[in-house]
Amino acid sequence: MDIISRSEWGARSPRNRQTTTWSRRTEFVVHYSEGPTTQTPRQIQNHHMDGNGWADIGYNFLVDVQGRIYEGRGWLVVGAHAPDHNTSGIGVCMIGRNGDATDAAKRSIRALYDEAVRRKGGTLRKYGHRDVTATSCPGDELYKWVKAGMPAPGGSAPAPKPPSGGTKAPKWPGRLITQPPIMTGTDVKTWQTQMRRRGWSITADGAYGPASEEVCRAFQREKGLGVDGIVGPKTWAAAWTAPIT
């Protein structure tokens, strides 16, 4: 099972964290984000940390409609997804609304469940969020599937590989990307696309405007790079090679 790690999706560091143990983990709680399927884990994390004031993204794991699995708080960090069930329950969120769940998403949720059972050395109770809290979450469709025992559609086909990027940066384009005036080009688009992949809110339009510079500055600040808003060789390489947490 491929899990896209926090550093791969560009997670912010948690404000604090508390761990539990496998013996106390007895439940597996399925959620939906009730937002667009295009929402990134980073956007959800920003909402949870800045909007709700939580220490980190609330869920232990997230799954998108393509079946990609994202690390949230991870296996043994106490989450913020269901009151009174954050220590006992592993919270897994499907990114989407009722009716969005695909076979790929279900297979990945099931794969997470199976992995949790393997790590614990015992089964966990399968819950939809509404089993433990007054909520419509995880939507009728997904809830029905959880109650049916979370069968893996079409057997256990492996989840697709995480998005490319990895640890090797493409060749430095050989010019400093800066503004004003707004620079354009495929190198700008390549950098913007990679920053998007890391979870930053940025349009990959190939034009390096003020919004791109803002993302660049925030990234440089986070990475301890010189904060000048210019995509030079170090900032370019860090977009592919740097861990974030």
Ligand SMILES: [Zn+2]
């Ligand atoms: Zn929920």
